[in-house]
Amino acid sequence: MHSGTTGRWTPVALSADLPAKTVMPARIGAETIAIWRSASGQAAASADRCPHRGMRLSHGFVRGEALSCIYHGWRYAKAGNCLSIPAHPGLTPPEAIRVATFPVIEQDGLVWVGKDTSEGKPTKLDGLSPLRSLTAAATIGAIETAAGSSADADGLLKPADALGGLCLLLSDLSDGQTLMHVLLAAESTPGERIAASRFAEALRRRAETAAMEGAQS
Incomplete structure (x- = not known):
């Protein structure tokens, strides 16, 4: 991914x-x-x-x-x-x-x-639970830059300054947009979930700002 x-x-x-x-x-x-x-x-x-x-x-x-x-x-x-x-x-x-x-x-x-009927299964998200989904007006590359780390072959990204076990599962929407699924450890507390949601929103804003500045340069 x-x-x-x-x-x-x-x-x-x-x-x-x-x-x-x-x-x-x-x-x-x-x-x-x-x-x-x-x-x-x-x-x-x-x-x-x-x-x-x-x-x-x-x-x-x-x-x-x-x-x-x-x-x-x-x-x-x-x-x-x-x-x-x-x-x-x-x-x-x-x-x-x-x-x-x-x-x-x-x-x-x-x-x-x-997209087809070939064999295979989605990647396993061992120990992680989805929190929310966000659409960013930025490419995966811009999100990686904002996060200070790279996504793996399955689209999983661990931001360098992420709180706790926060990860992002990225899906390229092919038009300069990326779908970000915010993942947390299944046993996370309500406070950790709120903090993770705010962190993801801030990361999206940084990526979108970088993408906009890159388009204007």
């Missing part, structure tokens, strides 16, 4: 930020996708575009085990096939009507999305 790639699996969101029966936009590099959780708690990911009129599915709604487009209510299963078309209630939608889907793994409190 370091530098120009997020690798086979991309950490797109915290599991806690995706309650049952909700949908939200996420990014895999430059591509916007829709991630959603069914009523039974299963996470899914699809292309963020309804095949009917191109409306963003991340603007839609979840009912039961299906994702519905907000425009005309076309309903899609986790597998991507169209389940129903409200304007034609007696019609069984053809198999050709479907939305592209992506593999999803929930692990260590994060929702990971893959």
Whole structure:
């Protein structure tokens, strides 16, 4: 996940930020996708575009085990096939009507999305727990400079002056932006969590300032 790639699996969101029966936009590099959780708690990911009129599915709604487009209510299963078309209630939608889907793994409190069906698992975050996610208007390189340290091959970065066991899990959004997942030791105290959140915000500001100054020079 370091530098120009997020690798086979991309950490797109915290599991806690995706309650049952909700949908939200996420990014895999430059591509916007829709991630959603069914009523039974299963996470899914699809292309963020309804095949009917191109409306963003991340603007839609979840009912039961299906994702519905907000425009005309076309309903899609986790597998991507169209389940129903409200304007034609007696019609069984053809198999050709479907939305592209992506593999999803929930692990260590994060929702990971893959780009293909090859084998492999997301990197393990042994002993670390996600605190929050931030989007920085800065590249991974600018964040590394601000942090005074480098991310490893899995995108994990330990800032030089970090408090306690704070780490960042970085995901390149391919447009000069980076998604930062703030990680802490699972047994951290409320005070440590507040301090870590403030530290991450300050680091983001330093990286964004450096990126802006670099663009203007």
